[in-house]
Amino acid sequence: MNEPVAGKSLEPLCYLRWLRRFSTVATQITACAAAIALGLGCRHTPVRVTALRQVQPCPIVPVATAEPTPHQTNQEPALPPAAAPPQWVSATNVPYDGWIDVRQWARDIGIPIPALAMTGTNCVASLKFPTGTLDIRLGRHQARWQQCELWLAHAPLFIRGQPCVHGQDIQSTLLPLLTDNGELPVTNRVIVLDPGHGGSNPGARNIATGRWEKEYTLDLALRLKPLLEDQGWMVFLTRTNDCDVTLSNRVAIADAIGAGLFLSLHFNDANGRATESGIETYCMTPPGLPSALVRGPPENPSVVLSNNAHDTANLRLAFRLHRALVNRTGAVDRGVRRARFMAVLRNQSRPAILVEAGYLSNLRDARLIASPEHRQALALAIADALSSPPPGL
Ligand SMILES: [Zn+2]
The missing domain is CATH 3.30.457.10 (Copper amine oxidase-like, N-terminal domain)
Incomplete structure (x- = not known):
């Protein structure tokens, strides 16, 4: 299987041709990736796919380009004019x-x-x-x-x-x-869904089933894709089967297609603490503020990251997604939080959110996450949150 390739540049014409082809087969790629997983007898992929049309590998993704993409020039509606503030x-x-x-x-x-x-x-x-x-x-x-x-x-x-x-x-x-007026703070309706982990990086393990986080994140992305497409989103996935994708390449994919929004999907693990449960939603910490969660070396609150250009949109989207997820599933509400260490958020040139949609280390959450109906509910909640305006507003 091919993985997205960083450091590879394409001629503009070639790139556009590739992009057009990629756009037209994008719908098939998701189903086809599942076909690969199922066809190869992947033990871990709990994907339920009814229409399998063609086997495709993971797409090869060029590096970021400064050229506007066809989506940007032809299809992206401009942001609506800001409503008068209260x-x-x-x-x-x-x-x-x-x-x-x-x-x-x-x-x-x-x-x-x-x-x-x-x-x-x-x-x-x-x-x-x-x-x-x-x-x-x-x-x-x-x-x-x-x-x-x-x-x-x-x-x-x-x-x-x-x-x-x-x-x-x-x-x-x-x-x-x-001051959020309910408008979707996204510059276009092109979204990259990022099923966390994959390949040799399985993520956390479900204590109820023994299956891996990478399977559930892919399943959730595959469920979410058609729901968003029905709402007019153009949807790309950073992986469509059980392959390794580096964190930097996940960001490069979003750059390459000119995505207006990046959403990374994960399930959580409390390192043996079985009592922790619920949903957390993350976005980037603004400059000058301490993070809710720090991993690795101590953080430098004064650092300004590229994603900080979208601090307001990040928070509004994170809250919107989080509220929809908690309201629809009744999950324990662990809040909208901010962190700097997450590589798939740090270097994004667009609003970017990371959802931890439950704890695989908690028995109740783990059983729910293992349920296709619950994963569908998670997908529906996210799709609702990304409709404009969202239901209930
Ligand atoms: Zn994860």
């Missing part, structure tokens, strides 16, 4: 920094001044915005917006008896969501 937003057009008194903030922007209430063990300040309710929990990173969990970079705290939230979180986490 009136209260004009009061927020000041840079926030340091710790901000939540009640003073409410006063400044003209929303009701929140009372403090105990919810379980949490002291909560509930701010009523025209677009939803924001619950800030004192001492905890997890806030709640529109009934979904959202990780703040700094845990709100009491300063001189007043509940305070950090200005960086107001600026980079709260305002992008509070």
